[in-house]
Amino acid sequence: MATVASVSTVGFLAAAPAHADAPGSGTPWVVSVGDSYISGEAGRWAGNTNDGESLIDALGPTAYYDNATDTAELINRCHRSKSAEIYLGGGVDGENLACSGAETTTYTDSGDFKPGLDFYSDSSGNQGQALMLQNFAATHNVKMVAVSIGGNNFNFGSIVQDCVEDFLISPSWWPDYCSTDSSTTKNFTSSNVATQTAAIKQALLNIHQAMANDGYPDSSYSIEVQNYPSPIPPGSGFRYSQSGYTRQDTGGCGFWNTDANWANNTALPTINNAVFNAAAQTGLNNIHTLDISSAFNGRRLCENTVGLLEEVGIPSWTYPGAENETEWVNQIRTVSTIDSDYYIQESLHPNYWGQLALRDCLRQAYNGGAVRSGSCTIAGTGLDSQGEPLMSLH
Numbered sequence: 001m002a003t004v005a006s007v008s009t010v011g012f013l014a015a016a017p018a019h020a021d022a023p024g025s026g027t028p029w030v031v032s033v034g035d036s037y038i039s040g041e042a043g044r045w046a047g048n049t050n051d052g053e054s055l056i057d058a059l060g061p062t063a064y065y066d067n068a069t070d071t072a073e074l075i076n077r078c079h080r081s082k083s084a085e086i087y088l089g090g091g092v093d094g095e096n097l098a099c100s101g102a103e104t105t106t107y108t109d110s111g112d113f114k115p116g117l118d119f120y121s122d123s124s125g126n127q128g129q130a131l132m133l134q135n136f137a138a139t140h141n142v143k144m145v146a147v148s149i150g151g152n153n154f155n156f157g158s159i160v161q162d163c164v165e166d167f168l169i170s171p172s173w174w175p176d177y178c179s180t181d182s183s184t185t186k187n188f189t190s191s192n193v194a195t196q197t198a199a200i201k202q203a204l205l206n207i208h209q210a211m212a213n214d215g216y217p218d219s220s221y222s223i224e225v226q227n228y229p230s231p232i233p234p235g236s237g238f239r240y241s242q243s244g245y246t247r248q249d250t251g252g253c254g255f256w257n258t259d260a261n262w263a264n265n266t267a268l269p270t271i272n273n274a275v276f277n278a279a280a281q282t283g284l285n286n287i288h289t290l291d292i293s294s295a296f297n298g299r300r301l302c303e304n305t306v307g308l309l310e311e312v313g314i315p316s317w318t319y320p321g322a323e324n325e326t327e328w329v330n331q332i333r334t335v336s337t338i339d340s341d342y343y344i345q346e347s348l349h350p351n352y353w354g355q356l357a358l359r360d361c362l363r364q365a366y367n368g369g370a371v372r373s374g375s376c377t378i379a380g381t382g383l384d385s386q387g388e389p390l391m392s393l394h
Contacts, residue, residue: 026141029093030366032086033117033129033207036100037228038148040064040081042349044341046317047326048301049309050250053341055316056309058352059083061341066096075099077112077345083352085359086146088366089386095140097132100345103152104196104203117149117203119210130203134210142211144371146224146290146362149203150275153196154187159267160348164332167254172243179262188270200278208284218286222371224362225279226290227272231329231348232301235260239304252331252347253302268293290365291375295391296354298378301329317352323389324381328354356388364393 032038044063047056059082064073066080073080078099086094099115106113106120106128113126120128127135133145163178170176178184186192207223232238235257240247248254255263272293279287298305309316312325332347350358361376372393379392 027093028091028143028369029095029140030086030088030144030146030362031095031133031136031142032084032098032146032148033133034098034146034148035102035150035152036079036098036345036349037151038085038146038226039079039096039098039100039102040084040355041079041100042330042346042351043079043081043083043355044352045330045346046352047309047314047322048252048331048351051310056351057341058317075113075115077101077343079343079345081355083355083359085355085362088359088363090363092143092366093140095136097129097136098148099129101152101157102129102149104149104199117147117206119206128206130206130210133207134213137211137214137216142216142221143369144222144224144366145207145211146226147204147207148226148228150196150200150278151228151271153199154192154267154271154274156271157345159184159187160332163256163259163263164248164254164334166259167242167256168245168248168334175256175258177256177258177262179259179266188267193270193274197274197278197281200275201281204279204282204284204287208282218284221286223284223287224290224365224371225275225287226292226358226362227275228268229292229296229350229354229358230264230268230294230300231296232260232263233297233303234264237300237304238302239307240302247302248332248334251302251308252333254332254334288365288371288373290361290373290393292358292361293375295357295361295376295378296328296350299326299328299353299357301327301331301348303327321381323353323383326353327351328357328389353389357391360384360386360388360391361393364391 044059045056046058049055063081064079080096084096086096101114105116115129118128119131166176166178240251306327330346330351333344374393376393379390
């Protein structure tokens with residue numbers, strides 16, 4: 001069980017340090033903070049296959065390395081991948097401070113440090129992401145902070161596990177639905193939604209405070225808050241029957257139709273509403289929202305419009321058109337990944353294609369520095385000049 005680390009306010013009221021680049025001058029930077037949906041979790045893999053991981057290994061074993069020598073992770077299992085959306089290019093530098101598993105506040109999980117969007121600091125040098133941002137922004141010209149946070153506050157990972165377990169252990173003639181399990185429904189009570197909305201709001205205010213501590217006026221930068229994409233289709237959109245085990249054994253998407261409908265119609269909108277409501281409640285005039293809830297529609301896990309490499313006749317992820325015919329969400333894995341390069345924590349996250357699609361969305365939201373809000377969806381087939389799927393922000 002995760003244990004919550006005591007949160008320190010070290011740095012919260014610190015005097016503004018000297019800038020190498022004063023706000024508004026020097027090379028522009030965009031910084032990501034938050035959880036796995038912006039850190040780049042699963043960004044190593046381009047599509048899904050059951051014929052061998054080498055066929056979809058787009059980034060190789062250093063995919064999550066982010067230390068100065070590209071030999072290890074700065075924080076174990078943060079999984080800040082090289083395909084993460086924050087690397088916009090075009091004269092704009094990116095810094096990825098997000099961490100897979102992060103919640104609004106700092107905690108540890110099975111010994112792994114999970115920095116929240118707070119000012120946590122300890123004697124071992126561990127820091128919360130707000131403090132990391134404050135230290136980074138002190139010597140860099142940060143123009144936008146992109147945020148993804150809240151999903152883990154609603155126990156996203158545990159809910160997915162419950163749904164898959166219910167699918168695998170109950171028969172089609174007497175299904176056990178995770179959407180009615182008390183362990184799931186307790187996360188979506190009005191009381192808990194209010195509690196988590198307040199927690200997300202405070203996390204966003206911490207990000208604002210970190211920038212204020214460095215002397216950044218609100219007019220000099222923007223906060224871009226994104227919600228979460230739908231990773232699986234509604235029940236009618238699956239390409240595998242819900243009877244038998246094919247849906248999980250082959251597709252890695254073991255949800256009953258009823259639970260898939262609930263996920264799309266209730267769970268995801270509830271979480272996404274909490275995120276955007278929290279953003280609105282901050283009252284900040286430099287905050288924007290990026291709606292990616294439908295960004296993967298047509299490329300979701302097990303959706304009947306795409307397939308595994310072997311199902312659509314594509315030999316590897318490098319084959320022309322792979323981004324159009326394969327999935328943008330990683331398979332759900334339920335067994336040990338020993339003797340494999342896969343991580344269970346990569347399950348149900350945007351893969352390489354999904355990450356690049358979100359990068360396109362975020363670049364359009366950055367808008368050359370005139371940051372804006374919008375809703376991002378697929379704009380067509382093929383790749384743009386930067387090798388990214390075609391997306392449209394509207």
